[in-house]
Amino acid sequence: MFGLKFSRTRNTSDFLAAQPPPSSRVLRSSRTTLPIEITAGRDRSVAMELNGVHRSFGNQTVLRDLSLEVRRGETLVLIGESGCGKSVTTKLLAGLLEPSSGEIQWDGRPVSARSPIEKRRDRLRLGYLFQGAALFDSMNVYENIAFGLRENTTLTETQIREIVLERLREVGLAPNVGNKSPSDLSGGMKKRVGLARALAMSPDIVFYDEPTTGLDPIMSGVIDHLIVQTQQRRQVTSVVVTHDMTTVRRVADRVIMLYPLAKLGNDESQIVFMGTSDEIFHSTDPRVSSFVRGELETPERSDNEGCA
């Protein structure tokens, strides 16, 4: 009626080539798009980078002169108090937010230097599990997972159906969950569906924004297991934002701790810790150790916490 014309950024053969080999019953081609060797050799080249990034919302500055890198194949965990800018950092890395100043690089090339089409195409290499899963209310689980495939590929409905069912199996959900509405799901199921949706496009890098927040310890364990399993099976780079030190212990290759800007001096870096998960548990920095132990830093700080 309206002469609908659709642009597709990936054709079927490209998409099929990007599917993971061992777990897929549908698509047998080898995965060609990932220059990652995680299990052997450990290619640790930089996949993403923030250089001197500032980000403000109105008059409130959340990130100041932040520089960090995400290496290929690693699981980088961002921790820190609420409001320190962890989620903003991941959204900047994923290109969902623009920095107020500074530079973001994907594969060594500034994001700002890419055309909108390039940016959109490159963003398809990223999967994002949102804090509240952010499932589309107007669609059922199946349609949620199929969304990215329908929007960006020329796969047939049969192929899409097989991929969706595969992803549901991968996150431990039965095929009949596909017919349910997001409002009918528990918190843990929502996170798993969110993960299945994030993985549907076979991303190279997966972002997990507080994947275990609000879940019981058993379900947190299940989600942590899925993060590790996804990383191992699909050889992705993972960026995890969390407050949960158990998750840090279970999934992290490298940990970065951010500190709220309001509690720092003008010349202090917002990154107060960068190291392995073992190192963070033995850190002597009071700001780090108090966070790891879940204790208040000083009596003075506790006063202010109560006020704010």
Added chain:
Amino acid sequence: MGLEFTRNLSVWRLRHIDLPKLARFRYSPIKNDRSPEFFTPTFIITHRSEMTLSTSFIAQNPDSVDPTPIHWFGRVIVDQISSVGDLFTFFGALCRCLMTRLPRSRVLWPILYEVGVQSVPVVCVTGLFIGMVLAVQSYDTLSQLHFQSQIGSVINGTLVKELGPVLAAVMLAGRVGSSIAAEIGTMKVSEQIDALKALGADPVSYLVAPRFLACFLMIPALTMLAEGVGIFGGWFVSTQIYGVSSHLFWTFSDRFVTAFDVITGVLKSMSFGAAIAVIACQRGFRCGSGAEGVGRAATEAFVSSFIAILALDFVLALVTIQLLKLLLALGIPVS
């Protein structure tokens, strides 16, 4: 916008609650006194007995001084101009998007149904009653002048030229505009819009374009429906209750309502539909955080759409009258 508002709110409360104490004490909201943004409303109310503000803070934040009415008026004007500018920028983005990629049919059809078909009952009921009320009020006046036989011209002319398009637009703004703003606002608050971007979809293309097209395309039909039902209501009251001749009713209707009136009424309604969709979607995208933000976006969508409808109606009334005069001067038939 949300953060800006919160900060301003906090400063406003600071001014009106704590000014007497500001000169006497110095207070650091956090111990190193580096972040004025930490003056949140909760903080100020809870600790107002101890609350003070450092002179350095006032020096660095001139906003913390009580505004004069001129300051306040200036800020309102600047905010309104920014808001209108933002609306046009948003409309520009929508136009770019419509020129490059039209919405998919499986996305568009449900929205056409929602906007068009589901608005039919409310448009019919309101149209019917407006037509009937118009007949009652007009008959009373016309009968005093012994012109009651011409009631059809009054009812038809009023409904086709003004009330039909405006009525359908107001119904659409109330029923659909608020709903669009609330829906998009909720999607923004729950990160669904970010999820769209993460999944490679353009939110303007996916959310705004189909809603714009639905409002733009469905409102002419709703307008004609409202006019038709309203005319029927007016005819029913005039002929069945007041005893006006049905023949005279339609004769005078035909004499005073031209094709030009019908076409301009429909075109007018399309501009109303476009305005409603753009305003509602823009309010949704600029929605503040939480349930309060969504509620405010829905209310603002309706109020702004209503004002836009009336303003557009005024402008278009002037334009159509000039156009009519021009056509008549050129000898082009308009009936």
